[in-house]
Amino acid sequence: MTVRTAPEPVVVDELITETADRLFGELCTHEAVQAAEDSGEAPDIWDAFCETGFDLIAVPEDAGGSGGTLAEAIEVLRLVGYHSAPIPAAENGILGGWLLAEAGLERPDGLVTVIPPRATEGGWSGGGACSVSLDGDGTAVLNGEAHRVPWARSAEAIVCVCECDGRTTVVSVPTSECTITPLPNMAGEPRDSVSFDGATGRAAPTPDGVDAGALAQRGALSRVALMAGAIEKMCQLTVSYTNERVQFGRPVARFQAVQQHLVWAAQDAALVRMAAEVAAREATRGDAPFEIAAAKLVANQAAARATKACHQAHGAMGMTQEYPLHHFSRRLWSWRKEYGSDAHWSAVLGEMATGVGADGLYPLITSGTAALG
Amino acid sequence: MRFTPTELTGPELDLQAEVREFLASELPPGTHEPCLGMAADHDREFSAKMAARGWVGMALPSRWGGSDRTAVQRFIVVEEMLRWGAPVGHHWVADRQTGNVILKFGTDEQRERFLPPICRGELGFSIGMSEPDSGSDLASVSTRAERADDGWVVNGTKIWTSNAHMNDWFICLLRTAPMEDGNKHAGLSQFLIDLRSPGLEISPIPFLDGSHHFNEVTFHDVFVPDINVVGQPGMGWHQNTTEMAYERGGPDRWLSPFSTVEQLLREAAGTPMEDAVSDLFGELAARWWGIRNLSLSVARLIDEGEAPSVESALVKEMGTRYEQEVVEKLVQLIDEEYSPESESLFERLLAQCVVTFPGNTIRGGTIEILRSVASKGLQGLPA
Numbered sequence: 001m002t003v004r005t006a007p008e009p010v011v012v013d014e015l016i017t018e019t020a021d022r023l024f025g026e027l028c029t030h031e032a033v034q035a036a037e038d039s040g041e042a043p044d045i046w047d048a049f050c051e052t053g054f055d056l057i058a059v060p061e062d063a064g065g066s067g068g069t070l071a072e073a074i075e076v077l078r079l080v081g082y083h084s085a086p087i088p089a090a091e092n093g094i095l096g097g098w099l100l101a102e103a104g105l106e107r108p109d110g111l112v113t114v115i116p117p118r119a120t121e122g123g124w125s126g127g128g129a130c131s132v133s134l135d136g137d138g139t140a141v142l143n144g145e146a147h148r149v150p151w152a153r154s155a156e157a158i159v160c161v162c163e164c165d166g167r168t169t170v171v172s173v174p175t176s177e178c179t180i181t182p183l184p185n186m187a188g189e190p191r192d193s194v195s196f197d198g199a200t201g202r203a204a205p206t207p208d209g210v211d212a213g214a215l216a217q218r219g220a221l222s223r224v225a226l227m228a229g230a231i232e233k234m235c236q237l238t239v240s241y242t243n244e245r246v247q248f249g250r251p252v253a254r255f256q257a258v259q260q261h262l263v264w265a266a267q268d269a270a271l272v273r274m275a276a277e278v279a280a281r282e283a284t285r286g287d288a289p290f291e292i293a294a295a296k297l298v299a300n301q302a303a304a305r306a307t308k309a310c311h312q313a314h315g316a317m318g319m320t321q322e323y324p325l326h327h328f329s330r331r332l333w334s335w336r337k338e339y340g341s342d343a344h345w346s347a348v349l350g351e352m353a354t355g356v357g358a359d360g361l362y363p364l365i366t367s368g369t370a371a372l373g
Numbered sequence: 374m375r376f377t378p379t380e381l382t383g384p385e386l387d388l389q390a391e392v393r394e395f396l397a398s399e400l401p402p403g404t405h406e407p408c409l410g411m412a413a414d415h416d417r418e419f420s421a422k423m424a425a426r427g428w429v430g431m432a433l434p435s436r437w438g439g440s441d442r443t444a445v446q447r448f449i450v451v452e453e454m455l456r457w458g459a460p461v462g463h464h465w466v467a468d469r470q471t472g473n474v475i476l477k478f479g480t481d482e483q484r485e486r487f488l489p490p491i492c493r494g495e496l497g498f499s500i501g502m503s504e505p506d507s508g509s510d511l512a513s514v515s516t517r518a519e520r521a522d523d524g525w526v527v528n529g530t531k532i533w534t535s536n537a538h539m540n541d542w543f544i545c546l547l548r549t550a551p552m553e554d555g556n557k558h559a560g561l562s563q564f565l566i567d568l569r570s571p572g573l574e575i576s577p578i579p580f581l582d583g584s585h586h587f588n589e590v591t592f593h594d595v596f597v598p599d600i601n602v603v604g605q606p607g608m609g610w611h612q613n614t615t616e617m618a619y620e621r622g623g624p625d626r627w628l629s630p631f632s633t634v635e636q637l638l639r640e641a642a643g644t645p646m647e648d649a650v651s652d653l654f655g656e657l658a659a660r661w662w663g664i665r666n667l668s669l670s671v672a673r674l675i676d677e678g679e680a681p682s683v684e685s686a687l688v689k690e691m692g693t694r695y696e697q698e699v700v701e702k703l704v705q706l707i708d709e710e711y712s713p714e715s716e717s718l719f720e721r722l723l724a725q726c727v728v729t730f731p732g733n734t735i736r737g738g739t740i741e742i743l744r745s746v747a748s749k750g751l752q753g754l755p756a
Binding site for chain 2: 003004005006007239243253256259260262263266267270271273274275277278281290291293294295297298301342343345346347348349350351352353354357358359361362364365366368
């Protein structure tokens with residue numbers, strides 16, 4: 001007799017995978033991605049992406065979004081990573097779009113980005129290094145600065161979540177109110193500095209469960225998805241290259257020493273994709289603090305190993321701008337440090353693991369967040 | 374290659390709970406010295422108790438004494454047994470691979486003779502692959518079986534044979550025709566040999582810590598009847614390769630140090646824990662979560678009729694290296710030397726891990742051979 005029941009399956013429509021893969025495959029050529037890095041923007045790719053409706057996937061339709069599940073949005077992000085699409089898909093949709101929808105704030109026409117929360121001793125803190133004051137009619141006034149804001153230079157509005165007057169509040173500021181200094185990350189993707197000098201925006205309180213910590217979890221999940229795609233593509237490039245490159249009269253992939261790199265990279269690609277998909281499944285069902293933390297830590301560590309293996313297998317060719325490996329490896333080096341370092345997520349997971357105790361440790365591994373009680 | 378995420382169904386979760394209850398009542402923590410994974414104690418009584426629940430040979434057909442269960446159900450039982458450090462050594466090989474080989478390639482007579490006692494947890498099997506001059510290059514085996522009336526006469530030596538001194542039967546890869554130029558995979562056959570056959574000599578090869586697992590098994594004109602040939606003479610390589618696939622990618626390849634880690638957490642309870650130790654528990658839980666999901670997806674693929682040989686090789690290569698990484702991280706946490714005779718169970722287990730785990734990346738196919746198998750698969754080449 002069956003006593004226990006499994007949760008409802010979380011299914012991602014195959015059409016989403018096919019459509020996003022085809023779109024990015026056509027648009028995100030090596031040359032197009034390089035051009036976006038050089039100019040700091042890729043408006044054509046962004047516009048084509050918006051035409052599919054994927055820019056607002058998983059944002060509720062009644063909040064101006066395209067609907068769909070978080071798992072579907074994560075699948076799109078995996079393909080963004082796989083094709084190194086130079087667009088702020090996560091910031092506009094499941095991060096910034098989510099905050100606006102949760103707080104009931106109006107979406108501006110155009111791109112939205114978010115100020116990434118920072119990990120502090122006591123948890124996550126939103127809002128960057130700026131102070132926010134509210135007046136009675138929902139107007140917020142910001143002073144200070146925020147750093148590493150993705151694509152701020154291209155955005156219409158910058159969204160953050162912060163504590164104001166003892167309430168967790170979402171603030172949306174038009175970029176016309178801010179001074180933006182363009183800066184790149186290691187992959188040449190925009191991570192701009194923004195200064196606020198009496199900038200005014202709109203503010204609204206958040207429902208329970210929507211705060212800097214929740215944003216950090218969604219941000220971490222978004223990075224795991226991007227990383228899963230990038231590692232998989234990097235791995236495929238490496239298999240192709242080592243089969244074509246001939247030395248000592250045979251493809252270098254025939255050498256055991258090179259096979260080791262191929263196998264290790266393939267394992268990490270499989271591990272991170274699994275982590276992304278399981279974490280997305282659980283986050284679609286509800287809170288998934290264990291799965292997201294575990295996935296980000298696993299992805300961070302895998303990125304370090306896989307970039308090393310793939311570069312080594314490519315030899316000098318992988319060190320050039322003309323060969324596309326760097327689009328993926330440099331993104332991975334950057335993404336592994338966003339939304340929580342190894343040390344941060346190890347500490348979070350360590351609290352969970354020691355909290356459940358010896359008898360609960362294996363159930364935590366098999367059941368994840370559900371075992372936390 | 375694709376590892377599709379999967380999760381346990383309601384009945385599978387029930388089975389998991391049932392196994393956990395069984396273990397909590399049979400082997401309460403503190404009452405037994407946990408074993409380190411599949412290199413587990415041989416306990417015929419424990420094997421019989423598991424068999425009484427239908428948990429030995431469980432994926433075999435009920436017609437032959439099995440329970441018609443799935444690869445995922447076997448995965449659930451095995452992972453719980455291993456994480457608990459249960460003494461599953463006696464039935465381990467028969468349950469994991471030999472039963473499957475006999476079902477797939479054996480005659481009905483062999484199925485009738487071997488499968489019901491395997492499923493009752495009665496028969497322990499050893500594996501006869503390696504020889505003094507044949508390790509990773511397994512096809513070069515030279516132990517011969519020569520035709521005789523109603524059977525075969527075997528001469529030669531098998532080596533590194535785990536637990537031949539305790540087991541009942543020996544499944545052996547033997548040469549039945551001379552090696553041909555250009556096709557060393559031809560002329561090999563699989564045999565079931567009674568470990569108490571006249572002329573069969575078992576001598577211990579002490580393990581590096583002095584314990585007795587390994588043996589050398591020498592055949593002096595050992596007679597094996599025709600009814601003990603598995604499958605077609607000459608098809609041994611193909612059958613053996615199939616058998617190896619059952620060996621790979623399961624929880625036995627990544628759970629061996631779990632009981633040691635769990636014991637550290639048990640012994641640390643009630644005292645303030647350094648951040649580095651707490652962080653390590655978090656890190657280990659995360660990696661195990663990831664690897665377990667990959668390994669579980671392999672079991673599900675098998676139930677869907679796939680033959681995930683590349684996926685299995687990838688999981689085994691990664692899992693066994695991870696087992697060693699876990700031990701290294703634990704060693705780095707400890708300030709002082711730890712002893713195999715320590716009063717702390719954790720330290721005893723850790724000492725045993727340090728000394729025995731170098732073998733984890735060797736047994737059942739070295740990781741170098743696994744890399745070769747897996748990378749051919751990644752490149753779309755035949756294995």
